[in-house]
Amino acid sequence: MDAIDVRAITKRFGTFTAVNKISFTVERGEVFGLLGPNGAGKSTLIRMMTTLVLPTEGTALVDGADIVRDPNAVRRAIGVIPQAMTSDLELSAEENLLIFAKLYGVPRDRRKRLIAELLAAVELTQWADKPVKQLSGGMRRRVEIARGLVHEPRIFFLDEPTTGLDPVSRTAVWEMLRKIKSERDLTILLTTHYMDEADKLCDRIAIVDHGELKALDSPMRLKAAVPGQNTLDASFSDMPPDWRSRLEQLPGVERVSEDGHVFRLTSSSAPATTMALMAAASDAGVTVDSLGVQSTSLDDVFVHYTGHQLRDALQEPSAADRHIMLRR
């Protein structure tokens, strides 16, 4: 049985379709990422899977339970970290965990041990008694991660777990999630609009844009599927007039473009093209002023499947924002 089985799920707010007939499955033990810009429908999707929002059509089975027909069974099986910081600021880290252990009905004898273990896992043992409002953003996120695991869920949902955190705190949160995952039998589903986060953490990624599923595979395979996997950016001096056509004939090169003094070579094999380029330059007496080699990033994958840059999508008002503006 899959951990999560989403079946043609749709959510409409009035005439606006936030999620349009998305289907996918998440295997047990997998770290699954939903990647997309703000307003792509990721949060609506995760809110439906965590029983916070009812789907308009379709359904999903989470740990075998139907989110519409048996939401309480779903709630018992899952841990959720919502997008907003939802710890009680006046309470200490330990009290936050304690209250949620009680809300989840964790038996008294197991509560204390579990809370201590989890606070140790997120490295907050020495801060356990401090009110959450005195902790940094990264530490608050870690309190929430511990809180989401206090009832030993089998499936863990995280909605943009590192949004708003500085780079050091983000890396710390990733480390923590990896460690927690390695110690437990846990399936993780997270949403993110950070390429590096999806790349580093996830076994498989679903690219979501405008409420639709655009692609789904492992980061490696997604990258491999994009033509012209590697790019070489180089600048030269003392070039012969036919230099561009010579570059086009190098092994592996699929396309050559020029941007000022910089040539961009799209290649199917970066090592072969690089070796041949250096040899050709040496033969023709051309000096290589600079050379940069880049393998395909998830950014390229995103552009390939959605037709626009993720950062562009982040800047324009999201579909959900537009929907809110319309409602107002």
Next chain:
Amino acid sequence: MDRTLAIIERELRRFRRSPMLIVMSLIMPIVQLVVLGYAFGGTVKHLKVGVIDQDRGVPAVRLRAMAGAVAVNARTFEMIEYHDVGVAVQALRDGRLNGVLTIPPGFSRRVLAKDEPRVALIEDNTDGFVSGTLAATVSSLVGSYNLPPASAQRVLTTTSLDMVEVYPYVPYIQYLLPGSIVMSIFMMVMIGGGIIFIDDKARGLHEGYLVTPISRLELILGFTVSGAIKAVLAGLVLMTIGMLIAGVPNPFEPLRMLRLFCVILVTAMALVSMMFLLMVRMNDPLLPRAMFGVLNTLLYFPSGAVYPQQAFPQWMRAIAICDPFTYAVHALKSLVLKDTGFAAIGFDLLFLIIFTVVSMTAATLLFKRTL
């Protein structure tokens, strides 16, 4: 049930860590009790009355002597002699005098001839309380002046009224105290319950507990009970402090305390459920703040807490009939001012309980378990 207890524990732990919240919800009712209590409760004194005696006869001197006695003893007014009506009236218009008592020429002659003797009181009627007090004092002065000396009559020939007061004298601050207790409950319900509830919602905090297996009923029960505990605490603290400030006789009589506790508990439940009904579908954190002032005025003043309801126009009485404050204030007044038993407040309690059940049922039906 454990989950309900967890919600209550969460709310009360947060409450304990917010001392400002506790202070804020008590300060306003206490300040209002003390300031309004002393501002409205006192008797008007030291009014400035100009006296112009154009007669100077013996009866006029007697009248002035009686007025002088009031000035010295009751101190309702102070007398200032004037010789010119024009000057005195100008002083009245300039605000240096509150009234001018004129004894016209020929007053003594008319008194002795029993020929409609008259004196005049010219008053600044822009302040109803002041002119009312002055008119009443001078009227009774003239009334006393007209009475023949007591020794002249062996048997009273006119009807006199004897007043019997059932309860000891009630200063205005004591009259105001029940309203202040209800207001402290309302403040705590609004600030400590409603506003925090909507703020939590706006910050997304409620998503945290909506993803747990807690049921709708457990959630509502948790919020109601914790809200009621906070409100009862506020009511009890204000009751204790208020009784001491207002000087209620025998303030800690155990049986009365028990009855007061019951009324405060039922009032807290009624106001919490009313608040919950108002907030159940609200998302904008500005709304409860905007509603707060309007609700406070709309519930507090028509309740009879500061002024008797019999003086209200019809539309305001209609508000008073539906206003839970009315019944809470009435019940608390019965207990604080008259020390009555449950029989006198049975209807108030019944109304508040029905109000609670109706609002709570409506709120539960409207409550959404999803976002």
